[in-house]
Amino acid sequence: MLLELTNVEVVYSDVILVLKGVNLSVAEGHIVALLGANGAGKTTTLKAISGLLRSEDGEVTSGSIQFQGVPIHTEEPQNLVRRGLVQVVEGRRILPHMTVEQNLLVGSKVLKDRAERRQVLDKVYGYFPKLVNLRARVSGYLSGGEQQMLVIGRALMARPRLILLDEPSLGLAPMIVTEIFELVESLRRQEGIAFLVVEQNANVALAVADHGYVMENGRIVLYGTGPELRENEDIKEFYLGMSISGHGKSFKDVKHYKRRKRWLG
Amino acid sequence: MTLPGGVHAETYAQDRALIRTPWQWLWFAAFVAVLLLLPFLRPGGAVGIATVIGITLIAVLGLQLTSGCAGQINMGQSAFMGVGAYAAGALAVHLHWSFLMTIPIGGISAAVFGAVFGLAALRIKGFYLALTTIAAQYIFTFAMLKLPKEWFGQSEGLRMDPAVLGSFAFDTDNRIYYLVLAFAALMTYGAWGLMRSRTGRAFIAVRDNDNAAEVIGINVFYYKTLAFFIGAFYAGVAGALWAYYVRYVQADQFTLWLSVWYVGMLIVGGMGSILGAIVGTVVIRLLQELITVVGPQITDLLPTLGGQFVFAAMNMLLGGLIIVFVIFEPRGLVHRWNIVKESYRIWPFPH
Amino acid sequence: MTSLLSQVANGALTGLLYALVAMSFVIIYRSARVFNFAQGEIVVVGAFLVWTLMSAFDLPVWAAVPLALLASVLLGVLIERVILRSLVGEELFAFVMVTIGLLIFIRGVVLVAWGPEVRFFPAVLPMAAVKVGALVFDRAMVIGGALTLVVAAAMSWFFNRTQLGLEMTAVAEDHQTALSLGIPVTRSIAVAWGISGLLSTVAAIIFLNGKGMTFLASDIGFAALPVALLAGLESIGGVVLGGLIVGIALGLASYFLDPIFNGGVAAVFPFVIMVIVLLIRPTGLFGWKTIERI
Numbered sequence: 077m078l079l080e081l082t083n084v085e086v087v088y089s090d091v092i093l094v095l096k097g098v099n100l101s102v103a104e105g106h107i108v109a110l111l112g113a114n115g116a117g118k119t120t121t122l123k124a125i126s127g128l129l130r131s132e133d134g135e136v137t138s139g140s141i142q143f144q145g146v147p148i149h150t151e152e153p154q155n156l157v158r159r160g161l162v163q164v165v166e167g168r169r170i171l172p173h174m175t176v177e178q179n180l181l182v183g184s185k186v187l188k189d190r191a192e193r194r195q196v197l198d199k200v201y202g203y204f205p206k207l208v209n210l211r212a213r214v215s216g217y218l219s220g221g222e223q224q225m226l227v228i229g230r231a232l233m234a235r236p237r238l239i240l241l242d243e244p245s246l247g248l249a250p251m252i253v254t255e256i257f258e259l260v261e262s263l264r265r266q267e268g269i270a271f272l273v274v275e276q277n278a279n280v281a282l283a284v285a286d287h288g289y290v291m292e293n294g295r296i297v298l299y300g301t302g303p304e305l306r307e308n309e310d311i312k313e314f315y316l317g318m319s320i321s322g323h324g325k326s327f328k329d330v331k332h333y334k335r336r337k338r339w340l341g
Numbered sequence: 342m343t344l345p346g347g348v349h350a351e352t353y354a355q356d357r358a359l360i361r362t363p364w365q366w367l368w369f370a371a372f373v374a375v376l377l378l379l380p381f382l383r384p385g386g387a388v389g390i391a392t393v394i395g396i397t398l399i400a401v402l403g404l405q406l407t408s409g410c411a412g413q414i415n416m417g418q419s420a421f422m423g424v425g426a427y428a429a430g431a432l433a434v435h436l437h438w439s440f441l442m443t444i445p446i447g448g449i450s451a452a453v454f455g456a457v458f459g460l461a462a463l464r465i466k467g468f469y470l471a472l473t474t475i476a477a478q479y480i481f482t483f484a485m486l487k488l489p490k491e492w493f494g495q496s497e498g499l500r501m502d503p504a505v506l507g508s509f510a511f512d513t514d515n516r517i518y519y520l521v522l523a524f525a526a527l528m529t530y531g532a533w534g535l536m537r538s539r540t541g542r543a544f545i546a547v548r549d550n551d552n553a554a555e556v557i558g559i560n561v562f563y564y565k566t567l568a569f570f571i572g573a574f575y576a577g578v579a580g581a582l583w584a585y586y587v588r589y590v591q592a593d594q595f596t597l598w599l600s601v602w603y604v605g606m607l608i609v610g611g612m613g614s615i616l617g618a619i620v621g622t623v624v625i626r627l628l629q630e631l632i633t634v635v636g637p638q639i640t641d642l643l644p645t646l647g648g649q650f651v652f653a654a655m656n657m658l659l660g661g662l663i664i665v666f667v668i669f670e671p672r673g674l675v676h677r678w679n680i681v682k683e684s685y686r687i688w689p690f691p692h
Numbered sequence: 693m694t695s696l697l698s699q700v701a702n703g704a705l706t707g708l709l710y711a712l713v714a715m716s717f718v719i720i721y722r723s724a725r726v727f728n729f730a731q732g733e734i735v736v737v738g739a740f741l742v743w744t745l746m747s748a749f750d751l752p753v754w755a756a757v758p759l760a761l762l763a764s765v766l767l768g769v770l771i772e773r774v775i776l777r778s779l780v781g782e783e784l785f786a787f788v789m790v791t792i793g794l795l796i797f798i799r800g801v802v803l804v805a806w807g808p809e810v811r812f813f814p815a816v817l818p819m820a821a822v823k824v825g826a827l828v829f830d831r832a833m834v835i836g837g838a839l840t841l842v843v844a845a846a847m848s849w850f851f852n853r854t855q856l857g858l859e860m861t862a863v864a865e866d867h868q869t870a871l872s873l874g875i876p877v878t879r880s881i882a883v884a885w886g887i888s889g890l891l892s893t894v895a896a897i898i899f900l901n902g903k904g905m906t907f908l909a910s911d912i913g914f915a916a917l918p919v920a921l922l923a924g925l926e927s928i929g930g931v932v933l934g935g936l937i938v939g940i941a942l943g944l945a946s947y948f949l950d951p952i953f954n955g956g957v958a959a960v961f962p963f964v965i966m967v968i969v970l971l972i973r974p975t976g977l978f979g980w981k982t983i984e985r986i
């Protein structure tokens with residue numbers, strides 16, 4: 077396994093228990109979707125893996141996280157990036173006053189020299205041809221879709237083996253979301269990069285995912301292959317249902333509520 | 342807030358009361374008695390020190406309102422104090438007004454000067470604001486030294502007669518002490534009331550998040566200006582009292598360095614509470630006094646250190662103290678004391 | 693006429709010196725988002741280091757200056773490691789407070805170590821005046837002005853073109869994002885403090901060359917403050933322009949206003965310009981505006 081989490085518990089500020097024993101794994105070159113309601117602990121899971129948790133006063137208190145067979149839960153983010161594990165954080169965090177190319181270059185911290193940087197940069201521009209014309213633009217003024225491309229491109233600059241992608245579809249038009257997931261798929265196919273994708277838009281995510289996990293309240297409550305999850309009644313109602321019908325289902329539906337309870341228990 | 346065991350508020354008034362138990366009443370009464378009797382208990386030096394502490398306390402209370410409660414960093418408190426001193430001084434010297442008039446007017450003059458920076462706070466935020474208030478210092482010094490000599494005496498400053506009430510002159514250390522004590526008590530009570538009022542709560546909302554405050558309908562512009570206005574008013578009153586105490590006003594008495602110290606007192610005492618302002622002022626002023634007393638003795642023992650050693654040591658000690666406090670106890674001495682008290686109260690069963 | 697020109701030209705040189713000190717603020721602010729109130733004191737420490745090595749230890753210039761520069765880099769890094777490091781993630785207020793504490797503390801250390809006496813700062817740079825036509829300049833200031841321009845160009849290049857510099861700019865933008873990209877944030881900040889310490893000592897040498905000095909030379913820290921703010925706390929190039937603007941305005945103000953006020957305008961005028969500029973542009977002329985779309 078490329079990445080393996082066993083019984084991971086995370087506590088914020090020494091008291092707030094957010095992850096209550098998460099088990100999850102990502103195989104080399106796979107795309108894995110992590111679904112779940114708001115506040116379920118998806119972002120926390122990603123941060124626990126990438127080591128960003130500590131800068132927010134969070135801590136992995138038990139369980140183990142292994143990347144390429146090595147425990148990493150005490151590792152600094154910079155060493156993880158060097159080993160090929162990069163997180164693309166939630167909310168398209170471009171560096172707004174820097175140009176597009178500067179943004180990309182910042183991501184290439186782990187590369188050896190200028191020549192290597194050039195080479196990887198060209199490759200990234202190959203995947204995101206739109207960015208070529210924007211390279212000298214101040215990135216704060218890019219459109220949301222362009223910014224999302226930029227942050228993914230920036231993560232690629234570190235030549236990762238695994239990218240943790242947090243809600244890439246947030247606030248983007250369906251067309252762009254499809255485009256982004258197609259890109260994810262082709263990066264996996266051509267570069268062999270594995271992805272762990274957190275996504276609210278389950279439909280799009282499961283279309284490309286090999287496996288998926290559903291999280292509730294800091295626990296994994298459902299696991300399956302992409303197609304299995306797409307056929308699952310619960311998923312249909314809670315996630316796909318919402319995104320298809322366009323407005324959320326009411327909790328008055330008792331059956332619905334019971335099924336939800338079953339998950340939680 | 343933590344309550345002493347067995348004390349329960351049965352009415353809203355009780356819940357808001359400052360003093361809750363008979364013991365607290367006793368301590369409070371003893372404290373007041375000591376303050377009132379101080380000139381008889383410890384005549385001489387102690388009275389002078391207490392007077393300076395009282396004046397400083399008023400300025401620091403003002404800073405507590407502006408910075409601690411409303412969250413607007415202010416490095417111009419000493420300049421605001423200077424404005425109050427000069428305003429009161431000029432009115433007393435040229436127009437022979439009573440101190441009952443000049444002290445409030447000194448306060449208001451400073452408040453108006455301070456409010457200008459409150460207006461700036463609407464646009465300027467964070468570090469930029471803190472640094473803008475430093476401009477107050479430079480503008481104040483320049484103005485006082487350059488305005489016509491007939492007004493503020495330029496570099497010669499203003500020499501003042503003692504404050505008089507009828508035929509009673511506040512011309513001895515003891516008399517001026519009582520005057521300062523009265524003002525300090527009044528201003529402390531005022532600050533206490535203010536913090537518990539609507540205004541106080543609005544200040545805290547503005548401090549915690551001015552965007553959110555705006556959304557829930559708090560007029561951020563008004564409250565930021567008001568925070569500077571009130572804080573500077575306190576400084577102005579303190580300055581005016583200072584003028585009557587030393588009976589001499591000169592721009593060099595009100596330095597940026599002094600403002601820095603006021604901020605330091607807040608940090609050590611604790612931001613955001615009246616008690617924090619009091620504790621910080623008293624502790625740091627007493628430490629300063631202690632060092633001026635002990636310093637010369639050390640210098641006598643080790644003459645190589647030189648006379649300036651005292652001043653230097655004081656800076657090192659207090660600068661170090663501030664750093665340590667920010668790092669280890671950002672909420673100040675009062676907070677630490679509460680923790681100690683709490684663990685004592687529930688000892689030996691901490692859980 | 694010559695006297696007006698001379699006032700303006702010398703004002704511009706003073707402005708450039710302020711810009712150099714301001715740069716030492718800006719470099720820290722850019723990476724750590726901390727405004728270091730103690731910067732003036734660090735300038736003084738640098739000055740005393742040079743003085744000690746040259747006057748007390750009798751080292752030659754070529755040994756003393758590099759040693760002092762090295763020591764000031766270490767001082768910057770030390771401050772970051774010991775004090776600022778433990779405050780990562782704290783609120784703005786904590787940083788204001790801690791650098792104020794540092795200001796008081798360092799002044800104490802300076803007084804304990806070197807005392808309040810007036811010392812004669814060695815002439816590291818040549819003293820002979822520079823004459824251009826009828827204008828007369830202090831040679832150290834001319835060299836300093838040129839040096840400021842060179843340093844600013846070098847810093848601009850560093851922060852925009854080199855990998856380390858880009859990483860430091862990224863840290864300035866957003867600590868969390870920088871961290872997620874594998875950039876060691878605390879190390880970047882330590883580097884910034886080091887560079888800033890170095891610039892402070894350079895500024896001290898130019899400012900005090902061949903003059904008498906006391907611990908009060910730290911006032912230059914506050915004098916340079918309007919330049920940093922007027923320019924905006926993120927822009928290196930902007931600081932140079934800000935320095936020139938303030939300097940030239942200062943020259944003009946001294947020429948026209950000093951006769952009216954009997955001197956002393958130079959001390960207050962930069963602050964007045966600063967307040968006016970900030971009221972119009974709250975993040976300075978060239979500072980980073982918050983980009984609203986996100």
Ligand SMILES: Nc1ncnc2c1ncn2[C@@H]1O[C@H](COP(=O)(O)OP(=O)(O)OP(=O)(O)O)[C@@H](O)[C@H]1O
Pocket residue numbers: 088089092094112113114115116117118119120121132133134
């Ligand atoms: N730094 C923190 N300190 C304390 N609690 C936190 C912190 N960060 C997150 N939490 C809490 O942990 C829980 C999980 O948060 P997390 O961000 O992981 O959820 P999420 O599944 O990513 O949600 P969303 O879909 O809304 O992004 C939430 O209840 C949140 O309030």
Ligand SMILES: [Mg+2]
Pocket residue numbers: 118119120166242
């Ligand atoms: Mg999330």
